[in-house]
Amino acid sequence: MMNSEAIRPPMIHPLADVQSVRIGSDTKIWQFSVVLKDAVIGENCNINCHVFVENDVVIGNNVTIKAGVYIWDGIRIEDQVFVGPNVTFTNDKTPRSKQYPDLFQHTVIRHNASIGAGSIVLGGTEIGEYALIGAGSLVNRDVPARAMVLGNPARRVGWVNKNGTRMITDGDFFVDDEGNKWKVTDNTLIQL
Numbered sequence: 001m002m003n004s005e006a007i008r009p010p011m012i013h014p015l016a017d018v019q020s021v022r023i024g025s026d027t028k029i030w031q032f033s034v035v036l037k038d039a040v041i042g043e044n045c046n047i048n049c050h051v052f053v054e055n056d057v058v059i060g061n062n063v064t065i066k067a068g069v070y071i072w073d074g075i076r077i078e079d080q081v082f083v084g085p086n087v088t089f090t091n092d093k094t095p096r097s098k099q100y101p102d103l104f105q106h107t108v109i110r111h112n113a114s115i116g117a118g119s120i121v122l123g124g125t126e127i128g129e130y131a132l133i134g135a136g137s138l139v140n141r142d143v144p145a146r147a148m149v150l151g152n153p154a155r156r157v158g159w160v161n162k163n164g165t166r167m168i169t170d171g172d173f174f175v176d177d178e179g180n181k182w183k184v185t186d187n188t189l190i191q192l
Contacts, residue, residue: 004086007025007026008025008026009025010023010024010025010026010027010041010049011026011027011028011080012027012029013029013030013031013033013049013056014031014084015031015032016029016030016031016032016033016034016035017033017034017035018034018035019035019036019037019041019055019138019141020035020036020038020040020041022040022041023041023055024041024042024043024044024045024061024082025043025044026043026044027042027043027044027045027046027047028045028046028047028080029041029047029051030047030048030051031049032049033048033049033050033051033052033053034051034052034053035047035048035053036053036054036057037057038056039055039056039057040054040057040058040059040062040108041059041060041061041063042059042062042063042079042082043055043061043062044061044062044099045059045061045062045063045065046063046064046065046191047065047146047169048064048065048067048069048085049067049068050067050068050072051065051068051069051070051071052065052069052071053071053073054072054073054075055073056073056074056104057071057072057073057075057076057077057081057087057127058076058077058127059071059076059077059130060067060078060079060080060081060111060180061079061080061112062079062080062165063077063079063081063082063083064082064083065077065083066079066082066083066084066085066086066117067085068085068086069083069085069086069087069088069089070088070089071089071139072089072090072091072104073091073104074091074103074104074105074106074107074123075089075091075106075107075108075109076106076107076109077109077116078108078109078110078111078113078129079111079112080111080112081109081110081111081112081113081114082114082115082125083109083113083115084114084115084116084117084118084119084135085117085118086117086118087109087117087119087120087121088118088119088120088121089116089121089123090105090120090122091104091105091106091107091123092104092105092123092156092179093105093123093124096122097122098107104118104123104154105123105124106123106171107121107123107124107125107126108128109121109126109127109128110125110127110128110129110130110145111129112129112130112162113128113129113131113132113133113143114131114132114133114135114164115125115127115128115133115139115186116132116133116134116135116136116137116150117135117136117138118135118136119133119134119135119136119138119139119154119176120137120139120141121133121139122138123137125140125141125143126142126143126145127139127142127143128142128143128144128145128147129165130144130145130146130161130162131143131144131145131146131147131148131149131150131152131160132147132160132164133149133154134148134149134151134157135150135152136149136150136152136155137149137150137152137154138151139153139154140153140154141153141154143156143166144156144187144188144189145188145189146159146160146161146189147159147160147189148160156187159174159182159184159189161176161177161178162176163177165177167182173192174189176179180192
């Protein structure tokens with residue numbers, strides 16, 4: 001008996017240069033994008049035009065990468081992440097022409113995080129699950145789960161619900177859109 005929902009192979013635009021064979025089903029890679037041979041991209045992703053994905057990169061399922069994003073060695077993007085247009089990642093703390101580190105910095109974007117257009121994410125940082133990075137921000141340190149950050153350098157300005165809207169405050173607590181109460185301890189949001 002066949003499954004009624006057929007697995008669809010990835011859709012790769014004829015003007016894209018995709019060297020990797022590790023691309024999940026139903027992923028779309030649009031024109032003028034380059035994906036190097038060792039990169040791994042999950043299922044149901046949308047890799048917009050003019051995106052470059054280097055070799056030591058892992059992208060999870062249901063990820064959206066908008067136009068003009070370059071994803072360098074050492075970057076890990078978990079499931080359900082949104083990366084806005086022209087987001088810039090770095091992976092070398094002391095770059096020099098034609099000199100390469102023994103190991104590039106590792107950056108992790110946890111599941112369901114969103115990075116706004118034109119933001120810069122410095123190497124070696126971690127963006128927590130459900131975090132929201134405001135457009136044009138400079139992320140130069142770890143961002144806690146569910147934090148809303150913006151600015152240069154990015155500073156926490158609030159906490160967000162799973163859908164990205166801001167949590168409301170209730171005295172010393174934060175309340176999410178499901179009515180759960182949270183408190184902040186050591187820059188970490190903890191559900192009560």
